[in-house]
Amino acid sequence: MHKKTVKSSINRFFFLSFACFFWLSGTARAEETNCAACHTKITPNIVSDWELSQHGQNQIDCSACHGSDHKSEKDVKKARIPTPEVCAECHEEKVQEFKKGKHALAWSSMKSMPTFHYQPMEMIEGMKGCGGCHKLGLKTEAEIKDLSKNGRGFGMASCDACHTRHLFSAKEASEPQACQTCHMGFDHPQWEMYSTSKHGVRYLLKQNKTLPENAAAPKCQMCHMPGGTHTNQTAWGFLALRLPLPEDKQWAEDRATILKAVGALDPSGKPAPRLEAIKKERVVRLTQEEWQGERDRMEKTCNQCHSLTFAREELGKGDSIIRTADKLMAEAIRIVAALYKDGIIPKPKDYAYAFPDLLAFHDTSTEIEADLFVMFLEYRNRTFQGMFHMNPDYSFWYGFSEMQMTLTKIRAKAEEMRRSKK
Numbered sequence: 001m002h003k004k005t006v007k008s009s010i011n012r013f014f015f016l017s018f019a020c021f022f023w024l025s026g027t028a029r030a031e032e033t034n035c036a037a038c039h040t041k042i043t044p045n046i047v048s049d050w051e052l053s054q055h056g057q058n059q060i061d062c063s064a065c066h067g068s069d070h071k072s073e074k075d076v077k078k079a080r081i082p083t084p085e086v087c088a089e090c091h092e093e094k095v096q097e098f099k100k101g102k103h104a105l106a107w108s109s110m111k112s113m114p115t116f117h118y119q120p121m122e123m124i125e126g127m128k129g130c131g132g133c134h135k136l137g138l139k140t141e142a143e144i145k146d147l148s149k150n151g152r153g154f155g156m157a158s159c160d161a162c163h164t165r166h167l168f169s170a171k172e173a174s175e176p177q178a179c180q181t182c183h184m185g186f187d188h189p190q191w192e193m194y195s196t197s198k199h200g201v202r203y204l205l206k207q208n209k210t211l212p213e214n215a216a217a218p219k220c221q222m223c224h225m226p227g228g229t230h231t232n233q234t235a236w237g238f239l240a241l242r243l244p245l246p247e248d249k250q251w252a253e254d255r256a257t258i259l260k261a262v263g264a265l266d267p268s269g270k271p272a273p274r275l276e277a278i279k280k281e282r283v284v285r286l287t288q289e290e291w292q293g294e295r296d297r298m299e300k301t302c303n304q305c306h307s308l309t310f311a312r313e314e315l316g317k318g319d320s321i322i323r324t325a326d327k328l329m330a331e332a333i334r335i336v337a338a339l340y341k342d343g344i345i346p347k348p349k350d351y352a353y354a355f356p357d358l359l360a361f362h363d364t365s366t367e368i369e370a371d372l373f374v375m376f377l378e379y380r381n382r383t384f385q386g387m388f389h390m391n392p393d394y395s396f397w398y399g400f401s402e403m404q405m406t407l408t409k410i411r412a413k414a415e416e417m418r419r420s421k422k
Contacts, residue, residue: 035062038073049166060090081148082157084138091159097230098158099138102238102282107137109281114263114350114360125150133182136161174228176203176219183220187377189398193389194220216305223301235285235294240322240384242285251323254330259284261333261358261376272352274359318387321395325383328403329376333358335414336372344417345369368413375406 040047050056055064065086070079080086088095098104110116110130123129125147136158139147144156161182162173172178176194184191194200202217211217224232236242241259245252259265263274264284278284285291295315302311333356339345340354345366347354356372364370379402386395 034071046166053167053169055166055168064089082160083144084158087157087159094230095159101231102233103136103230104138104158105281106134107139107143109137109283110134112277112281114357133161133188136182174219174221175207176200176221179220187381189382189394190220190385190389193382193386193391193394196393197389197391199390218301218305223298226297226301233282233294234388235291235298236318236322236384236388237283237285239283239381240325241283242291244288246323248323251326254323254326257330257333258326258358258376261337261356263357263359267337267353267355314390315388318384321387321400322384325380325400325403328407329380332372332375332407332410335410336368339368339414339417342418344414344421368410368417371406371410371413375403375410379403379406 036047050062054060065080065082067078067080070076084095084098110124116124119130124131127135138158139156147156160168162178163169164172176191180191180195182188195204199218202211202215203219205211206213206215206217221228224234239262241255241262241264245255256265256269260267260269262278262283263272264278265275266272279286285294298315299308299311302308302315306314336345336356337354340347340356345368348357348360348365348369351357351360356369358373358376364373379399381399382394383399383403384395386392386399
């Protein structure tokens with residue numbers, strides 16, 4: 001009798017446990033069931049992606065990200081558009097890492113461009129031009145409110161630029177193709193540089209199974225997001241400009257000229273008002289320690305496949321090509337600056353100085369200014385970025401040789417303009 005009582009108690013315990021589990025599961029899935037009932041008809045692929053995701057498999061339902069205020073097609077605007085803070089409720093460590101990296105500055109750096117407001121808003125905030133990639137960056141509450149008011153509710157979460165909705169796949173975001181949308185073309189051709197380098201070719205051969213899975217082949221994330229960190233930075237930064245100035249007198253003079261042309265320094269070499277914005281957007285490395293920390297990290301990454309001596313030599317070649325490119329760039333800047341000074345061409349509008357403004361590249365009044373801006377933002381970038389991405393074709397033919405030819409054009413055009421003026 002005692003054994004039967006114990007057995008009966010155990011049976012009742014398991015029955016109640018299972019009943020409780022199914023009741024709780026039903027409650028947890030209630031919101032998801034209501035969402036799925038509608039969205040399976042309206043946006044079926046959103047539902048199927050969610051079902052395939054880790055969120056769906058772990059019963060993280062729609063309300064966790066979108067809130068529970070939206071109930072029908074009549075109150076769609078009540079659906080919350082997630083921000084990084086929403087993602088941080090579960091992924092706080094990764095969101096905090098992201099906020100420390102340069103991706104977090106993508107939106108504010110775009111907005112801080114001097115001629116940003118001259119552009120069609122469809123190409124910027126409409127997410128079809130610059131904003132299509134720069135939406136990745138963090139936005140203020142006021143910016144989010146303004147974007148929502150204008151019906152542009154996408155691009156708030158930042159995280160979904162790489163972990164695309166509604167699958168939010170970590171595997172997808174860890175493949176180099178995830179970087180391809182934004183890092184290709186004009187002054188962002190890192191995908192072309194990487195994918196046609198020996199590094200990229202070997203990784204793509206791993207993907208198509210030509211090379212074994214354990215073959216050494218780096219992808220973008222291995223170098224720029226090592227160990228899965230979301231804090232991505234590079235030693236030289238996007239424009240390859242940094243302080244302090246080098247000991248090499250000629251290079252110091254050339255780099256100072258370029259810093260004047262981006263508005264960090266005024267034409268006399270003193271700090272200019274724009275320097276604060278440049279500091280905020282971390283466009284320029286401001287200390288030797290900041291630069292060295294990123295260089296040390298990259299050397300450690302390279303050392304996984306190469307000797308430290310080889311890695312330092314190759315990275316050093318990148319440093320050296322920047323010095324050579326800066327010499328060409330500085331000469332071109334000085335030629336155009338002299339045209340302003342001598343009244344051959346009018347100074348840039350909305351700029352305090354009679355000096356080239358390389359960040360106002362959308363607003364050019366003469367062909368020689370347009371050549372100068374393309375030389376800086378396209379050819380100079382390709383020269384040093386191609387070198388660091390181990391792509392000789394980009395570094396030379398699409399970069400350095402184009403710099404040389406453009407400088408020749410600028411010299412000739414300046415002479416012609418001066419003759420015409422006389």
